[in-house]
Amino acid sequence: MKSLFCPRCSQRIFFEQLRCPHCSLTLAFDPLALRVLDAAAQASGWTAPAPPNTFRGIAYNCYVGRGGRFKTYVAEVVELARVGERLAIKRVFCAVDPGLVVNPNTLKAQIEGGIGFALTNTLKSRITFSNGGAEQSNFFDYPLLRIDEMPEIVPIVLASDRPPQGFGEVVLAPLAPALAQALLGATGRRLDVMPFPDDAFRANA
Amino acid sequence: MSVKFSVNGMPAEFDGPDDVPLLWVVREHLNLTGSKFGCGIGVCGACTMHIDGVAMRTCVMPVMMADGRQVTTIEGLSHNGDHPVQKAWTELDVPQCGYCQSGMIMAAASLLSRHPDPSDADIDREMTNLCRCATHVRIRAAIHRAAKMR
8 A cells, every 4th residue: 555645654653553563573674673662662661661650652663755765763662650540641762763963953853843743643633524624723622732741752863874864753653653552551442543532541540 | 093002112002993903013013023923812822922021912912902001022022132031942942943932932931020930830831832843842941941040
């Protein structure tokens, strides 16, 4: 199946990484893929058992852009913490290999903003259609993520001798499957549709 | 009806319908375009100005409500862009696309005038402006940095 937008777009990555993370990792037997996954895993303490009331998910994507002209590797770990009766998104670890980094400061800004944008799409901003048009009209019925919902972000930028690749929205795709995996571990509920419903964040008693 | 107020310390007057939003008057008649039109319903905060020193959303504020009051826009927040919030914003490279940022800076300056050393909870409560680029991590860091400069 050919995607109009990107061969490894958000829809495909969501199901691949959520339903079959381990087989996709084996299939994607690429040393650079394993390198970003290792970096995200190491930074987040993935190999040790999660602390009490903490739940984690991991996902990976190789973003192939501009018709195959660039490849940027991304791995993310989402960490949920139980706060009272709710699960809160506490931290997101994001390891990237975008080739040679020209401006590290801007790259980190793109990681931070990209994860905020991904969370907005994962949790909010539902668009529905009727009579040939979108039913939402403004920010009162199309909410965005605000500052109080922004988790801590831990960027990990890997050194590389590849030429500069692409960046920008590359961190978006792994966020939803990593979060869905963490929620699956915390509540046993599988999520298939974005935006995730608010009650998916209700902690099990 | 004629409305008289001050904008960035200069006298301003508007003679027209008294329900025109203040944002329109400032942008279209006074040609100060640093304050932005975003949602038009007071939700996003791109139009934030200070009215007598307090952050207000001016896309839903009729100009008559500014009568006799002091309006400060991003252009008048400081003489040389050296308000602590502006300095912290520059140091941390907060903006991405930039559209919401004048409103964010005005909201942050207003917050700091009431809470000189705000907690994260103060920031969460007061900084309700929207940012599509999600520059929130740096907005929070810049507010804490600006608080330390004062």
